[in-house]
Amino acid sequence: MKNKQVLLASRPSGWVSLDNFTVTEGEVGEPGDGEVLVRNIFMSVDPYMRGRMNDVKSYVPPFQLGEVLQAGVVGEVVASNFEGIAEGDHVTGMLGWENYSICDGSLLRKLPQSSAPLSWHLGILGMPGMTAYVGLMKIAEAKAEDQVFVSAASGAVGSVVGQLAKILGCRVSGSAGSDEKVALLKEEFGYDAGFSYKTSDSLLRSVKEVCPDGVDVLFENVGGELMEAVLWSMRDFGRIALCGMIADYNAEAPTPGPRGMMVMVGRRITMRGFIVTDHPEACAEYVAKAIPWVAEGKLKYRETIAEGVENAPQAFMDLLQGGKTGKQIVQLS
Numbered sequence: 162m163k164n165k166q167v168l169l170a171s172r173p174s175g176w177v178s179l180d181n182f183t184v185t186e187g188e189v190g191e192p193g194d195g196e197v198l199v200r201n202i203f204m205s206v207d208p209y210m211r212g213r214m215n216d217v218k219s220y221v222p223p224f225q226l227g228e229v230l231q232a233g234v235v236g237e238v239v240a241s242n243f244e245g246i247a248e249g250d251h252v253t254g255m256l257g258w259e260n261y262s263i264c265d266g267s268l269l270r271k272l273p274q275s276s277a278p279l280s281w282h283l284g285i286l287g288m289p290g291m292t293a294y295v296g297l298m299k300i301a302e303a304k305a306e307d308q309v310f311v312s313a314a315s316g317a318v319g320s321v322v323g324q325l326a327k328i329l330g331c332r333v334s335g336s337a338g339s340d341e342k343v344a345l346l347k348e349e350f351g352y353d354a355g356f357s358y359k360t361s362d363s364l365l366r367s368v369k370e371v372c373p374d375g376v377d378v379l380f381e382n383v384g385g386e387l388m389e390a391v392l393w394s395m396r397d398f399g400r401i402a403l404c405g406m407i408a409d410y411n412a413e414a415p416t417p418g419p420r421g422m423m424v425m426v427g428r429r430i431t432m433r434g435f436i437v438t439d440h441p442e443a444c445a446e447y448v449a450k451a452i453p454w455v456a457e458g459k460l461k462y463r464e465t466i467a468e469g470v471e472n473a474p475q476a477f478m479d480l481l482q483g484g485k486t487g488k489q490i491v492q493l494s
């Protein structure tokens with residue numbers, strides 16, 4: 162069996178390019194004691210990977226030059242020397258941008274019983290869905306009748322935030338990168354209103370138009386000027402869940418923070434950053450709720466699937482540039 166792999170060739174400065182990756186082919190190894198050999202079926206590309214391409218200290222270590230990149234993967238067990246995991250099981254874990262991975266069995270999780278397609282465990286039933294739930298429910302403490310605003314609203318996390326907010330009884334609006342994505346927000350994900358930040362001639366005015374009564378909860382995925390515009394619509398005692406700052410990820414130097422922070426004082430606003438992996442109990446709580454919601458059609462989901470591990474670098478670049486709809490996945494086998 163051959164194993165095609167994607168390695169980090171160089172660290173990007175600014176936008177990622179194909180030159181930052183090398184594709185190689187090697188043999189598949191044998192799992193040792195306590196290890197499992199997995200045939201990788203789907204892998205996820207995610208915005209946080211851009212940060213891991215830089216050689217900086219963060220909440221996860223950077224990717225190493227010349228090594229296989231890591232990703233969330235779902236796959237099928239080919240051979241196992243780990244008690245509790247058997248050949249044929251479907252598992253998920255942090256594995257590689259490669260066709261086969263060997264890892265310590267304790268780092269894998271067997272997939273829960275669900276009628277959903279396997280790839281959905283990397284999206285609506287996986288890390289992005291969990292992130293939406295943790296940020297909305299545990300960090301922003303959203304409640305019925307809140308006015309919620311979500312940036313990058315049609316993406317993997319944002320599309321779930323909007324639907325969870327509607328289930329809770331909130332009014333929800335958001336921004337996305339095209340008129341087609343804004344239509345998707347309203348027609349598929351149940352958003353009450355939305356606008357394209359790319360065609361808006363005034364972000365401040367667009368936010369006011371879609372949130373005429375102001376914003377109690379801001380679920381922030383983007384940062385920069387878009388976040389600054391929403392700050393001016395925040396209501397007294399509003400809550401901001403800082404999930405991500407994708408507008409900054411490819412910047413060559415940190416961009417200045419939002420202006421007008423005095424609003425935070427006068428309106429007594431709470432702002433808190435979070436990392437989903439710090440909240441395992443809330444993640445399990447979410448998956449238990451989401452499996453029936455997905456089966457009943459209460460939670461809708463869109464994904465874009467690229468084919469072949471050699472196309473993972475391009476899929477990752479598409480994700481960063483908004484050239485995909487919903488969750489970006491790569492099919493490996």
Ligand SMILES: NC(=O)c1ccc[n+]([C@@H]2O[C@H](COP(=O)([O-])OP(=O)(O)OC[C@H]3O[C@@H](n4cnc5c(N)ncnc54)[C@H](OP(=O)(O)O)[C@@H]3O)[C@@H](O)[C@H]2O)c1
Pocket residue numbers: 207208209288289292313314315316317318319336337338339342358382383387403404405406407408409435436437438479480481482483484485487488489
């Ligand atoms: N804190 C955590 O634990 C955690 C976990 C997962 C994800 N996150 C964060 O959550 C955010 C969304 O992640 P995701 O997985 O759901 O990705 P995603 O929304 O599916 O994809 C990222 C999207 O962001 C939009 N975008 C890119 N640059 C932008 C800019 N300059 N201004 C406005 N929008 C821009 C693009 O869509 P458009 O077409 O709309 O422009 C792009 O496709 C990211 O910031 C990510 O880092 C955080």
